Amino acid sequence: MNGVPRMNEEKKRILEMVEAGLITASEALTLLEALEKEPGQNVRKERRDNFFDELVNLGQKLSGSGQKQSGESSGSAHQPKDKLFQFVQSTVQKLKDFDFPLGKTVEFSHVFQESEFSPQRIKAETASGNFTIQPWQENGVKAECHVKMYGADNEDEAREAFIKNSVFYAREDKFSFSVGLKLMKVDTILYVPEAAVNDISVKLFNGSFSMRDMDVQTLEVKTANGKIEVKKSKVAEFEGETGNGQIYFIDCEGKKVEASSFNGAVHVVGSVGYTDIKSFNGNVLCDLKSDTAHTVKAQAVTGHIEIYVPEHLAMKGVLRTNLGSLQLPETGMKRVTEKEEVVQKLVRFESEKEALEQVTIEAETKTGSVSIKTTALHKNSSNEDIEKPSIFEGE
Incomplete structure (x- = not known):
């Protein structure tokens, strides 16, 4: 029952791309065939949040009107995947440009730590930077952050802005970590107790994820630009995009x-x-x-x-x-x-x-x-x- 409306939504999005001049009608037909998903195979697929569609939309916004003009002039020999690759490449290039903006750059390290805490649910979100989960024998949670901030005058100002815009929350069995500033690259190593964890959810925009030697019931990782690597772990259910x-x-x-x-x-x-x-x-x-x-x-x-x-x-x-x-x-x-x-x-x-x-x-x-x-x-x-x-x- 749920497969039909979902398929209609996918077709609608592709038709909108045709109307916007991003792809031709023939390319839309090929795209439908290439990206068609089997309906209703499992519940978790139904609750995915159209990750790739959001990425395509983001690429359209970042590439601007010039992208549309190039799409109109391209020949029919190009496949629709070429248009989508252009969107992704535009997004990635914009992300790379973030690493070298004009202005002063300040780098420093900061550690968040909560003792006597063993989380069962972990949720992390960062705009830019790699995220690593690593087990340790201590009874507590520690986040080692290497921060690179752009546009700050000095380290004290940068550290204050980082702490103000970061969330390190440990309460009962839930742990949350997030960094909200976009002009800030934060590479994080999160140390958690070796005990099994029920649920881990990580969402990154520009960064890679890695985890090893963990015991997790449910692991969900999504990133727009970055590698996902899970090694030597027990993961009952894994979803990576x-x-x-x-x-x-x-x-x-x-x-x-x-x-x-x-x-x-x-x-x-x-x-x-x-x-x-x-x-x-x-x-x-x-x-x-x-x-x-x-x-x-x-x-x-x-x-x-x-x-x-x-x-x-x-x-x-x-x-x-x-x-x-x-x-x-x-x-x-x-x-x-x-x-x-x-x-x-x-x-x-x-x-x-x-x-x-x-x-x-x-x-x-x-x-x-x-x-x-x-x-x-x-x-x-x-x-x-x-x-x-x-x-x-x-x-």
């Missing part, structure tokens, strides 16, 4: 992972049950490390998709591409359906063997290739025994 940057969910355990990047690679490596990963302009990698995996959904537009599955697991699914190739393991697979048409190649497959554990795979890319490979992974095997995927460090 970035407009410009890579997403790495490496050597982690989780029940559900949803990650999408507009311009960057998306890699998920570890013991994950349900995986849904997307990249508009970047490669997508999913390397399953245990029998807990049951569903993999991977989608790209210009990038390649690689999926690694333990060889003792059975699998079935469907692979699609418009211009690339489709590759299955050389042995143990049977092709149920295979189509190679002018506009799309499609393969439906399933394992010849039967097994208690089975993985369902859906993978689709527009211009890239899709490949599924098996790994000699067994229970309690070490990562050193696994051959590294070929695009593990690639874009």
Whole structure:
């Protein structure tokens, strides 16, 4: 029921872009096809706040009227993604310009700390700067901030403005941290107790996020410009979105992972049950490390998709591409359906063997290739025994 009105809203936004002269009618049709989302697969998708649409709108505002004129003069050979890339690149350039404004720059460090406090809910928001979460053995929370402020006359003035416009709140089981000034870059390392945390929500505008060795029930990270990196952690449910940057969910355990990047690679490596990963302009990698995996959904537009599955697991699914190739393991697979048409190649497959554990795979890319490979992974095997995927460090 909720899928229909949501789809109508997406179509309305694209039509508004046509009316504004940002894209042509033919480009709008291609954009609808490329960015169409499956309706109503889970509740968390329904409550996402149209992150990429907000990024596109921001790019329009920052790029100004000249962007519209260039859009009107561009040829039909350009894909609609080129227009969207222009918006993103304009946004990123404006953000980079923030690092070198005219006027005096003051740098200093500041520490916020609350002793005898173990948070269950963490919420952080910053306009500019990297944010890192790191566990420690102390019973309390500490935020180490390295601040670069533009336009301040001296350090005392800059520190006073920073403290006045910052929030460091620790009460009961909730912790909040935010910095409101835009002409201020704040790189933050947040130290929290090693005990498990129920919920972490981080929203950044211009900055990267990193976390490792944590135990979290729900982790949500969104950034307009920056990398998202989660390593060696237990995260029951992870949702990550970035407009410009890579997403790495490496050597982690989780029940559900949803990650999408507009311009960057998306890699998920570890013991994950349900995986849904997307990249508009970047490669997508999913390397399953245990029998807990049951569903993999991977989608790209210009990038390649690689999926690694333990060889003792059975699998079935469907692979699609418009211009690339489709590759299955050389042995143990049977092709149920295979189509190679002018506009799309499609393969439906399933394992010849039967097994208690089975993985369902859906993978689709527009211009890239899709490949599924098996790994000699067994229970309690070490990562050193696994051959590294070929695009593990690639874009």
